[in-house]
Amino acid sequence: MLEENPQQIYLRSILNKLTTIATRGESIMKNISSLVANAQKNKHDEAWLEFNSVDERVQKRRYGTTQAAELAGISHSLLYAAEEDGRLPKPEYRTDTVKKVRSGYTMNHINHMREVFGTAPRKPEGENAAIIGVLNLKGGSQKTTNTQLFAQHLARRGYRVLLLDTDPQGSLSLFFGKIPDDTVNYEHTMAPYMLEDEDALIEAGYEEGASETLHYAIQKTYWSNIDIIPSCLQNLNIDLLLPKMQEKADTNAMQRVMKLRYGLVGVSEDYDFILVDGTPSLNISTVNVISACDMCFVPTPAAMMDYASTLKFTGLIRDSIQSYDEINFYPNIPDIRYFITKYTRSSYAQFMGQLIRKVFTVERGDVLSNEAYASDEIGKANNSIYTIYEQNPSESDNRKRLKTTIEMFDNLYTEMHDAVWETCFEDALKTSQIDKIDQIMANAQAESEAQSKETVSLEREE
């Protein structure tokens, strides 16, 4: 038997160590929900634990009747009447009380009410969904957290949201109950579409032609109006194989850069917003991700190193556009806005905030006026795998703080929503209003012509 050399021995020892860690880690991954729940045993009763271990990814936040009716945009009495006459399902009751007490309504119930009564807000008719990126090369700049919270903010308001996880780490997917490299594999990600890998999809049981659009990759989540295209480590294949594939496929430059945008526009009909969570790395698909978006929000932490890296990211986009411009090549480029994250009341953060505003504001609105404050509530919520929007106030150890945190982040996401609306939909609304006016005037014209003809023929008859 050949003797192993010291390097080989070293390599194998590292390999063994990493394999052990990966195996242990993965086994924990599958049970993480119940472990988290168990760790909170002293805070919750058995029923709560049972409820959460059956299916961790459920909507546990419940709203009372008045709040539910208000959110659904209907009256209290209509809600009762509709439950009575079958337009809405019968209410659920608590099982732990002697008196008959309603257990309240989840966001999914409320969204169902909105559907039944047509009160859900929608993008303007005939428009594609607005495609919004939350992008920055800087790791930990809070891309995923803000994508997830913005999605839930929009979904709470009744919009239909599609999430695209482009990060091979798959954190956003995991949050929505899709476990990267376990329940999410290559054939569930955007990779086969990007790589036109029809064979992989056929092998996974999809119909012929599946790789031509992104429909195959859309999965439902436990929020009825949030769907997701998940990600896992194998999304890295996109960067490894895309250039080779595109060379072989003999595609032109526009098709290469806009591949992701075409895919997202192709599935945008049933959504109002598509949110894209970016990766903290610079790669080929970064250019595709940027060009896919109508708008892009760049989380910029109020800290010197993060600021420097955000600047680099901005320089990178500038360089790409410049090189496009030199060859008269004009793919889609998003409207870019910045927002300050990791903000606190400390004088350092305040100073960094001012600096960011000074540097990144060229036109009004370039840096959003609301900041994403560093918040214990967000950190705590992330640890318990339920966001601030999903917590029941009664379960919070500081109701007041939870409420103010929600208000603060609602302000930020309302500002984002309004900026998106103005950029992506306002013109469409204006045009459609103008179209309507044209239509009304044309109808009036036709009517008056018809009337005058009638008068003439009556006069003739006389």
Ligand SMILES: Nc1ncnc2c1ncn2[C@@H]1O[C@H](COP(=O)(O)OP(=O)(O)OP(=O)(O)O)[C@@H](O)[C@H]1O
């Ligand atoms: N407002 C906040 N207050 C406190 N902690 C926060 C806040 N937002 C996010 N965090 C925490 O900061 C960490 C990094 O956030 P997140 O994962 O969203 O960053 P990211 O930019 O997506 O990272 P990556 O570059 O690795 O994808 C997470 O642990 C998250 O819980």
Ligand SMILES: [Mg+2]
């Ligand atoms: Mg992330």
